[in-house]
Amino acid sequence: MEKVTLVVPCFNEQDSLPPLFERLDRMLGAHPGWEVLFVNDGSRDATAAVLDAEVPRRAWARRVDHPRNLGLGAAMHTAFDNSRDSAIVCTIDCDCTYPPERVIELVRELGAADIVTASPWHPLLETADVPWLRQMLSRGVSVLYRLALGRRIYTISSIFRAYRREVLDRVRFDSNGFPAVTEVLVKAMLAGYRVTEVPIPLGTRQHGVSKMSVPQAIRGHLDLLAKTIVWKVRGGIIRE
Ligand SMILES: Nc1nc2c(ncn2[C@@H]2O[C@H](COP(=O)(O)OP(=O)(O)O)[C@@H](O)[C@H]2O)c(=O)[nH]1
Ligand SMILES: [Mg+2]
Numbered sequence: 001m002e003k004v005t006l007v008v009p010c011f012n013e014q015d016s017l018p019p020l021f022e023r024l025d026r027m028l029g030a031h032p033g034w035e036v037l038f039v040n041d042g043s044r045d046a047t048a049a050v051l052d053a054e055v056p057r058r059a060w061a062r063r064v065d066h067p068r069n070l071g072l073g074a075a076m077h078t079a080f081d082n083s084r085d086s087a088i089v090c091t092i093d094c095d096c097t098y099p100p101e102r103v104i105e106l107v108r109e110l111g112a113a114d115i116v117t118a119s120p121w122h123p124l125l126e127t128a129d130v131p132w133l134r135q136m137l138s139r140g141v142s143v144l145y146r147l148a149l150g151r152r153i154y155t156i157s158s159i160f161r162a163y164r165r166e167v168l169d170r171v172r173f174d175s176n177g178f179p180a181v182t183e184v185l186v187k188a189m190l191a192g193y194r195v196t197e198v199p200i201p202l203g204t205r206q207h208g209v210s211k212m213s214v215p216q217a218i219r220g221h222l223d224l225l226a227k228t229i230v231w232k233v234r235g236g237i238i239r240e
Contacts, residue, residue: 009075010041011072018054027101099203102118118161120158121154145228171187
């Protein structure tokens with residue numbers, strides 16, 4: 001059986017973590033080869049204390065801590081470096097805006113793909129329980145990447161994904177923050193890896209607040225879009 005690591009990046013998620021642990025407890029009983037790696041990225045709330053209490057009680061749970069907040073991309077680097085013996089690595093969010101149980105479908109779909117990503121903006125889905133502005137931005141950004149890449153991709157920035165280990169070993173990404181999620185997918189597509197989208201609706205956060213800054217996200221995407229066009233014109237990304 002292939003080893004699977006679920007990576008959970010956490011920044012100030014003291015209230016999201018307890019319900020997530022409960023759902024993972026129920027889910028992982030049926031998946032004995034799976035582990036969950038929490039990356040506490042210099043949280044300033046009680047995230048570390050919640051992990052202190054919950055992780056040691058579970059055989060499937062591991063954690064890594066950054067001494068200070070380094071960003072989502074840095075947390076992804078730490079997690080990917082700390083899961084080298086897993087054939088499959090998934091990233092899921094802390095706030096359960098994607099139902100964590102649905103990661104099982106992503107892993108199943110990896111049979112015929114190198115990356116499987118949740119796709120709330122897939123045409124098969126009509127609604128999303130997301131504030132109007134966030135939804136327009138996220139949908140709009142995905143359209144721009146679709147045009148820049150010249151490839152059918154409906155959702156470019158979802159964190160809820162499954163990767164084959166080879167992709168993470170070969171596709172380097174430089175972004176430290178949220179754009180890392182998009183950068184790794186763009187580069188993998190340009191390098192010829194197979195990407196499958198699974199329509200999964202995005203829900204609203206029930207605990208805590210979003211850590212994404214909209215102005216920063218817009219700047220990050222404009223920068224990455226410009227780079228994407230250059231990479232595309234140059235004829236793709238060489239697999240390292
Ligand atoms: N490690 C780490 N995780 C982060 C950081 N910012 C956000 N996250 C996590 O990334 C996931 C998505 O972030 P969230 O704030 O829900 O963003 P949104 O879903 O785009 O509104 C959550 O699990 C967050 O805890 C960060 O700076 N470092
Ligand atoms: Mg979220």
